[in-house]
Amino acid sequence: MSDLLPLFPLPNVVLFPNVFLALHIFEPRYRELVADALSADRMIGMVLLRPGWEAEYEGRPPVFDVGCSGVITHVERHTDGRYNIVLRGLDKFRILSEDDSRSYRRASVDLLPEPALAPPEREAVRRQRARLESLLGPGSESGGVEARTPQAMSDDDLVNALAQYLDFEPLEKQALLERPCLRTRAASLVELLEMKIITARTPGPSNVAH
Numbered sequence: 001m002s003d004l005l006p007l008f009p010l011p012n013v014v015l016f017p018n019v020f021l022a023l024h025i026f027e028p029r030y031r032e033l034v035a036d037a038l039s040a041d042r043m044i045g046m047v048l049l050r051p052g053w054e055a056e057y058e059g060r061p062p063v064f065d066v067g068c069s070g071v072i073t074h075v076e077r078h079t080d081g082r083y084n085i086v087l088r089g090l091d092k093f094r095i096l097s098e099d100d101s102r103s104y105r106r107a108s109v110d111l112l113p114e115p116a117l118a119p120p121e122r123e124a125v126r127r128q129r130a131r132l133e134s135l136l137g138p139g140s141e142s143g144g145v146e147a148r149t150p151q152a153m154s155d156d157d158l159v160n161a162l163a164q165y166l167d168f169e170p171l172e173k174q175a176l177l178e179r180p181c182l183r184t185r186a187a188s189l190v191e192l193l194e195m196k197i198i199t200a201r202t203p204g205p206s207n208v209a210h
Contacts, residue, residue, distance in 0.1 A: 018157050019157070122155075
């Protein structure tokens with residue numbers, strides 16, 4: 001990774017390690033970002049915009065400090081300069097400082113490698129995986145959340161893929177990304193799904209008899 005990581009802030013996207021993300025790039029500043037990344041190490045840092053970003057979107061609205069870097073694995077360039085790209089998530093990072101010398105944002109970052117799990121923690125993740133598969137399996141009451149959980153996927157990849165792809169609010173996904181390790185992320189993921197099931201079972205105001 002170069003000294004300064006190009007940042008792509010979005011209001012509703014959180015990238016997780018080793019998960020793929022397809023993006024359509026159309027704003028001029030982010031077309032420049034992609035062009036520069038392709039001519040260098042193909043790295044982009046995805047970060048989530050903080051609430052209230054709308055008024056400052058054209059500038060540099062505040063972002064969450066923790067994001068995830070990704071490497072461009074596929075690129076399609078349109079004749080008008082737009083891009084379709086695919087990122088593969090690599091490492092969590094924390095923003096230390098930003099550089100404003102270009103049209104897009106760049107940052108000095110500190111990588112946040114997730115710790116290797118000891119055998120008891122790894123066993124806890126396996127139990128959480130079994131719970132996730134139960135919650136998301138056929139006939140589950142996951143509040144409209146459905147997912148397939150391929151058995152061939154590792155525990156790490158499955159937890160991170162579900163955290164990214166399931167229909168959670170962006171702030172919920174950000175909280176999952178910021179969890180310190182895979183075990184705590186898996187536990188939080190189970191809690192979120194269980195909460196959605198409880199919410200789905202609870203009648204809304206329109207369903208309550210008067």
